[in-house]
Amino acid sequence: MSQDDPAASFPAHLRDISGRTAAALAACRYDGLLLQAGEPPGLFLDDQHYPFHAHPPFKAWVPHADVAGSFVYFEPGRKPRLVFHKPDDYWHQNADLPSEPWVEAFDVAVVGSQAAARAALPASLARVAYVGQPFPELLSWGLGALNPEHLRHRLDYERARKTPWEVACLREANAIGARGHRAAEAAFRAGGSEFDIHQAFLAACGQREQELPYNAIVALNEAGATLHYQHLRRRAPGPLRSLLIDAGASWRGYGSDITRTWSHADPDFAALVAAMDRLQQGLCAEVRPGVDWRAIHLLAVERIAVLLVEAGLLRCTPAAAVESGLAARFFPHGIGHLLGLQVHDVGGTQAGPDGGEIPRPPGHPALRLTRVLEPGFVVTMEPGVYFIDALLAPLRQGPDAARVDWSRVEALKPFGGIRIEDDLVVTPNGCDNLTRAAFATLQ
Ligand code: GLY
Ligand code: MN
Ligand code: MN
Numbered sequence: 005m006s007q008d009d010p011a012a013s014f015p016a017h018l019r020d021i022s023g024r025t026a027a028a029l030a031a032c033r034y035d036g037l038l039l040q041a042g043e044p045p046g047l048f049l050d051d052q053h054y055p056f057h058a059h060p061p062f063k064a065w066v067p068h069a070d071v072a073g074s075f076v077y078f079e080p081g082r083k084p085r086l087v088f089h090k091p092d093d094y095w096h097q098n099a100d101l102p103s104e105p106w107v108e109a110f111d112v113a114v115v116g117s118q119a120a121a122r123a124a125l126p127a128s129l130a131r132v133a134y135v136g137q138p139f140p141e142l143l144s145w146g147l148g149a150l151n152p153e154h155l156r157h158r159l160d161y162e163r164a165r166k167t168p169w170e171v172a173c174l175r176e177a178n179a180i181g182a183r184g185h186r187a188a189e190a191a192f193r194a195g196g197s198e199f200d201i202h203q204a205f206l207a208a209c210g211q212r213e214q215e216l217p218y219n220a221i222v223a224l225n226e227a228g229a230t231l232h233y234q235h236l237r238r239r240a241p242g243p244l245r246s247l248l249i250d251a252g253a254s255w256r257g258y259g260s261d262i263t264r265t266w267s268h269a270d271p272d273f274a275a276l277v278a279a280m281d282r283l284q285q286g287l288c289a290e291v292r293p294g295v296d297w298r299a300i301h302l303l304a305v306e307r308i309a310v311l312l313v314e315a316g317l318l319r320c321t322p323a324a325a326v327e328s329g330l331a332a333r334f335f336p337h338g339i340g341h342l343l344g345l346q347v348h349d350v351g352g353t354q355a356g357p358d359g360g361e362i363p364r365p366p367g368h369p370a371l372r373l374t375r376v377l378e379p380g381f382v383v384t385m386e387p388g389v390y391f392i393d394a395l396l397a398p399l400r401q402g403p404d405a406a407r408v409d410w411s412r413v414e415a416l417k418p419f420g421g422i423r424i425e426d427d428l429v430v431t432p433n434g435c436d437n438l439t440r441a442a443f444a445t446l447q
Contacts, residue, residue, distance in 0.1 A: 036079040089121065118141055164378070176255040177217070177255040182443045192268070198237045216259070224420075245419050260439070261425060272415075288426065306326055328407070
């Protein structure tokens with residue numbers, strides 16, 4: 005493992021999270037932490053299972069996907085123990101413990117059953133906290149606490165600040181995701197359906213659907229107005245107007261979250277996309293330590309209001325569009341969120357390590373991040389404008405109806421909406437745009 009290899013930063017990552025965990029355990033008066041990776045949930049009245057996804061608190065320690073049934077046991081001052089589950093099973097090919105450098109950071113026990121896993125842990129777990137999915141046998145394990153909230157708050161709060169290893173993983177997840185986006189754009193330009201575009205994305209990422217950090221949103225034309233559009237139509241609509249694709253890739257448990265919007269030969273919509281792209285980059289330039297994310301969100305709403313007026317959609321001042329809530333009808337989500345082991349990472353509105361809540365600005369219930377930025381935070385920047393019937397229809401009957409140019413709305417509605425989303429790591433003086441850097445290497 006060379007010094008240039010991102011994997012070289014894993015031991016320091018483990019030291020960092022060991023230190024954070026030791027402090028959290030001391031504050032909450034536990035002697036140890038037992039983390040479970042989870043098991044794939046079964047389908048009701050069936051012998052099939054949903055795809056396995058390791059629990060995020062476990063993934064913070066173990067950068068490996070094939071870990072169903074495994075545990076990590078940590079006690080301050082000792083090497084963490086990885087109890088790696090490899091059952092004897094001739095129906096499935098269970099993963100071997102990989103021979104990768106990160107494994108050396110653990111004291112490893114390979115076990116074939118849950119009973120053997122228990123035997124590989126300390127005899128008494130009376131002062132140990134468990135974080136994971138409870139399972140029936142756990143009741144007889146003698147644990148001190150199951151998923152105690154005060155401990156989880158401390159661990160969640162700290163997860164906002166990424167270690168260099170985590171940033172390297174997110175950088176790689178962006179590199180893979182950018183390749184997927186390039187292929188998706190080409191499939192769109194070639195006239196592909198949502199299904200075809202999704203297949204192109206997966207193939208270019210080299211990842212199967214269940215490996216992605218979230219369900220990709222691949223929306224042609226008016227479908228772009230559904231914020232979490234979940235279908236993949238097998239036939240391309242005609243005429244093809246626009247693609248909004250929100251899709252990320254995974255690396256070592258960390259995910260990218262990237263959105264691009266493309267116009268199909270419509271200069272008017274393409275100009276609006278270009279304006280949104282400039283607006284998004286302007287907001288990225290505001291990201292630095294000490295900035296309250298709520299202020300970034302409110303600034304985004306102001307700038308989107310300017311864009312709506314300049315695009316001829318609104319016939320009032322930008323200030324009036326913000327004040328009356330008109331701008332929020334076209335931009336009804338938050339400007340971004342924490343990103344990491346989960347696409348909407350934990351702790352975004354937490355007031356401190358003990359818990360508590362930093363309130364959202366009044367009138368902005370969808371904002372997922374209200375904290376002040378610190379170096380090492382990874383956030384998304386994702387302004388958007390959408391033509392959503394459910395939000396616009398009541399406006400037509402309301403007192404602000406005359407402030408909207410409805411013919412302009414009707415002209416743009418068939419394009420669905422626009423979102424541009426990048427992933428940023430906060431640095432001591434500003435931020436690094438992981439997504440733009442990834443796309444730049446492809447040119
Ligand atoms: N992909 C979900 C989001 O952007 O928040
Ligand atoms: Mn996002
Ligand atoms: Mn997204």
